[in-house]
Amino acid sequence: MTAIRALNSANLNGGQKLAVKYFTVALALLGAQILFGMLAATQFVMPGFLYGVIDFSINRMVHINALVVWLLFGFIGAVYWMLEEEAGAPTVGLKLGNIIFYVFTATVLVVVAVYLLVQVGPGEMSTQWLITEGREYTEAPRWADIGIVVCVLAFFYNVAATFFKGKAAKGGISGIGGVLLLDLVALAGIYLLGMWYTTNVTLDQYWWWWVIHMWVEATWEVMVGCMMAYALMNVLGTSRKIVTTWLYLEVFMMLGSGILGIGHHYFWIGTPEYWLSIGGFFSALEPLPLVAMVVHAVYDSGVHKSRNNNHPAMGWLIAQAFGNFLGAGVWGFIHTLPQINLYTHGTQWSASHGHFAFYGAYATINIAFFYMATQKLRGDVWMSGNLFGNWKWKWAMVLLNLGMLGMIMGMLVAGFAQSQIERAIGGATWTAFFAAQEHPWFVQGMYWRLAFGWMFAAGYVLLVWDMLTIGKRETRAVQSHDDAALEAK
Amino acid sequence: MIEPVKLADFFLTFLSAASVILFGAVYALLFAYAKVSKMPRLMPLAYSAYAVLFASVITLAKVTNLFGSAFWISLVVVMLVGYFLAPHAIWHLCVGTHAASHHNNPAVDKSVQTPTPPNFGSANTFHQPCKEKAT
Numbered sequence: 241m242t243a244i245r246a247l248n249s250a251n252l253n254g255g256q257k258l259a260v261k262y263f264t265v266a267l268a269l270l271g272a273q274i275l276f277g278m279l280a281a282t283q284f285v286m287p288g289f290l291y292g293v294i295d296f297s298i299n300r301m302v303h304i305n306a307l308v309v310w311l312l313f314g315f316i317g318a319v320y321w322m323l324e325e326e327a328g329a330p331t332v333g334l335k336l337g338n339i340i341f342y343v344f345t346a347t348v349l350v351v352v353a354v355y356l357l358v359q360v361g362p363g364e365m366s367t368q369w370l371i372t373e374g375r376e377y378t379e380a381p382r383w384a385d386i387g388i389v390v391c392v393l394a395f396f397y398n399v400a401a402t403f404f405k406g407k408a409a410k411g412g413i414s415g416i417g418g419v420l421l422l423d424l425v426a427l428a429g430i431y432l433l434g435m436w437y438t439t440n441v442t443l444d445q446y447w448w449w450w451v452i453h454m455w456v457e458a459t460w461e462v463m464v465g466c467m468m469a470y471a472l473m474n475v476l477g478t479s480r481k482i483v484t485t486w487l488y489l490e491v492f493m494m495l496g497s498g499i500l501g502i503g504h505h506y507f508w509i510g511t512p513e514y515w516l517s518i519g520g521f522f523s524a525l526e527p528l529p530l531v532a533m534v535v536h537a538v539y540d541s542g543v544h545k546s547r548n549n550n551h552p553a554m555g556w557l558i559a560q561a562f563g564n565f566l567g568a569g570v571w572g573f574i575h576t577l578p579q580i581n582l583y584t585h586g587t588q589w590s591a592s593h594g595h596f597a598f599y600g601a602y603a604t605i606n607i608a609f610f611y612m613a614t615q616k617l618r619g620d621v622w623m624s625g626n627l628f629g630n631w632k633w634k635w636a637m638v639l640l641n642l643g644m645l646g647m648i649m650g651m652l653v654a655g656f657a658q659s660q661i662e663r664a665i666g667g668a669t670w671t672a673f674f675a676a677q678e679h680p681w682f683v684q685g686m687y688w689r690l691a692f693g694w695m696f697a698a699g700y701v702l703l704v705w706d707m708l709t710i711g712k713r714e715t716r717a718v719q720s721h722d723d724a725a726l727e728a729k
Numbered sequence: 730m731i732e733p734v735k736l737a738d739f740f741l742t743f744l745s746a747a748s749v750i751l752f753g754a755v756y757a758l759l760f761a762y763a764k765v766s767k768m769p770r771l772m773p774l775a776y777s778a779y780a781v782l783f784a785s786v787i788t789l790a791k792v793t794n795l796f797g798s799a800f801w802i803s804l805v806v807v808m809l810v811g812y813f814l815a816p817h818a819i820w821h822l823c824v825g826t827h828a829a830s831h832h833n834n835p836a837v838d839k840s841v842q843t844p845t846p847p848n849f850g851s852a853n854t855f856h857q858p859c860k861e862k863a864t
Contacts, residue, residue, distance in 0.1 A: 482827060485826045516731055520731075521800075525811065528808075528811050528812065528815060531757050531816075532757065532815040532816065535815075535816045535819040535820055538758060539761055539820070539823040540823075569750050573746050573747075573749065574743045574746040574747050575743070575746075577746075577793050577795075579733050579793040579794060580733075580742050580746075582733050583733070659739070664736045
């Protein structure tokens with residue numbers, strides 16, 4: 241009988257042990273996101289389903305909040321995962337980091353419980369403080385907002401103090417570490433802008449978009465750049481100098497077009513007309529860095545021949561490159577100019593873009609890190625060619641990717657019908673809204689979305705099963721990059 | 730400031746916009762692959778992809794009424810020039826960063842590259858056109 245390798249945290253450093261906790265909660269929250277997404281998708285085709293119990297508005301809110309939080313947990317986990325290696329020092333304040341993890345997780349659970357059990361409150365300040373703030377994506381009540389800020393500050397202390405402690409030993413902070421620290425300052429600082437509101441809805445939306453856009457299209461992109469740089473060094477064996485140089489370049493290019501690209505959110509909220517020009521111009525240029533990076537990908541694959549020590553992680557890193565390009569690049573660009581966005585914003589077209597971009601750019605790289613962590617948890621086990629039971633990760637990847645693509649296409653068709661019937665022909669009236677909702681193209685698109693949602697859910701179940709079992713029966717040790725190179729010779 | 734797309738042009742708008750990005754990627758892919766693999770015969774295909782991109786940008790500009798103002802025309806020009814030059818610029822950066830890495834820290838690269846030198850020569854070779862490299 242084949243030997244069984246147990247999951248063993250003794251193989252990990254302090255930061256990595258904490259990272260595994262974050263990854264575990266992140267994976268569970270991904271399940272919650274899928275569950276509530278499926279409920280909301282069912283309500284699109286059966287509007288009476290769970291009506292009065294958990295309405296569509298609640299399902300949608302939990303679906304999206306779960307997305308934001310599981311991605312954040314994944315990112316925080318990834319930072320802790322690489323922290324000690326990058327800093328060259330043990331995590332400073334690890335005990336505090338562990339306490340904060342439990343506080344953060346408990347906060348999320350309480351907030352979700354209130355979302356589901358209390359749901360809404362009267363139009364008073366108590367509702368804002370205790371139940372929900374009510375604004376899309378940042379619905380967390382004020383007490384939780386403050387709690388999140390405290391958690392993020394403690395997290396930042398862990399990261400910054402560790403880098404500064406290691407600075408003397410390593411002769412400086414690494415490029416990845418420097419970018420990461422600056423990014424965390426921006427990430428935390430921008431969140432504060434979502435904690436106040438005004439009665440002027442335009443002004444309110446103006447600052448609210450700073451949180452949403454600057455997180456998703458600026459600070460998260462930079463975070464993913466750091467994660468990708470670390471992953472490429474570890475999985476593919478790319479040299480630090482190269483990934484650091486490209487990280488700087490990517491940050492420069494992303495922020496160059498991404499910051500003023502915020503203008504595409506200001507087209508229709510009552511801001512001055514010049515935002516049409518600014519938003520249209522810079523948004524149109526946002527895909528340019530992604531296209532340019534194709535050259536770098538081809539160049540690097542020419543050098544490394546994609547030899548790697550962790551096939552599942554590498555597979556998800558490749559999925560990230562394609563997903564980011566198609567989801568954020570192509571799907572974003574096709575409706576970013578105000579001349580067409582007038583008809584498409586807020587339709588299923590936006591939902592199609594949102595699903596593709598979040599999944600492609602962020603979910604994929606988190607899953608890659610989960611696999612990197614699993615490999616080490618199993619004691620640096622072999623996860624390259626002929627891996628025992630490798631059908632699971634491959635089928636999980638196929639089901640998740642095909643499921644997502646199917647949902648995206650379903651929403652795309654529905655959004656196309658909406659933008660024409662509701663917006664262009666019907667002039668965005670209430671009657672036109674229902675005319676579009678009842679159109680066969682829209683209805684069929686919603687059915688397809690539900691069907692492929694089931695496929696995606698099946699992929700998730702397989703992914704979790706794989707996470708728990710991959711490498712369990714492997715007896716071989718991880719393949720070093722030297723071995724990989726010699727083997728390929 | 731803007732003139733919205735006509736209903737009849739919806740599909741063409743989405744198609745041409747998607748083509749801009751996709752053919753931008755095909756151009757970049759073929760351009761880089763032709764150089765990495767020393768296959769200069771792929772280069773005309775790369776520029777053909779750029780030609781489709783060019784046509785897509787013009788079509789997109791027409792259906793989204795960008796030719797009506799100097800500002801939007803400048804966007805068209807920036808896109809055409811940007812997509813054309815970006816692969817060239819990134820290629821030179823690739824060559825530069827990899828060459829610098831080999832030069833400055835051979836120990837690091839020895840452990841992560843193939844034991845044999847990459848098959849596309851030195852940094853100087855990269856700066857030559859494909860046609861010259863092939864001879």
